[in-house]
Amino acid sequence: MTNKSIVFIGFMGVGKTTIGRMVAEKLGREFIDIDEEIEKEYAMKVSDIFEKIGEMAFRDKEKSVITSLCEQKGKVLSLGGGAFLQEDIRKVCLSSSFVILLDLSFDKWKERLNLIIDSRPVLKGKSLSEMEELFYKRQEVYAKHHLKVNTDDQDPEEITDLIIHAVNEKV
């Protein structure tokens, strides 16, 4: 295994923060959740940043934090689900790091909606069919990655073990 950083991408709620933290722990690497970094910088929750400062400022900060962290090696980074909307972020991650897409079917995602609805401002005020549309539209920006892991019907421990096995072989 090389010292490349591992970057988790995928739609909101697929488990990037949960799995990223567990993978980092098992590999003995530092874990950084980009949303948590931004929350620390603003001393505010993501939903408050969206409401009080605006999504544009959040997206700018997302780009600068990710760009500077991608210059370092040997870490595990979990991105927010919207980060890959920015081409610059896609480029910097795909060229510097091993990018893992966590995939989940929309049917399974729906079952998890109650866990995330209050803390994801992008979902606020959307109907289920609008969320479904966003879910499928967003898959386009996740198309380029180095590994895709389907997480339907698997608990975080199983997903973590599978990823550890894969990165030991491929990274």
Ligand SMILES: Nc1ncnc2c1ncn2[C@@H]1O[C@H](COP(=O)(O)OP(=O)(O)O)[C@@H](O)[C@H]1O
């Ligand atoms: N494999 C899984 N099975 C069941 N629940 C999960 C799984 N992975 C994550 N979760 C739960 O789903 C919610 C969203 O997970 P999170 O890691 O915050 O996702 P993301 O960072 O992709 O938005 C959390 O409540 C988490 O405990």
Ligand SMILES: O=C(O)C1=C[C@@H](OP(=O)(O)O)[C@@H](O)[C@H](O)C1
């Ligand atoms: O998809 C998005 O646009 C967002 C995803 C969130 O992160 P998670 O994917 O970790 O939920 C967070 O960055 C913010 O609420 C915006």
Ligand SMILES: [Mg+2]
């Ligand atoms: Mg997250």
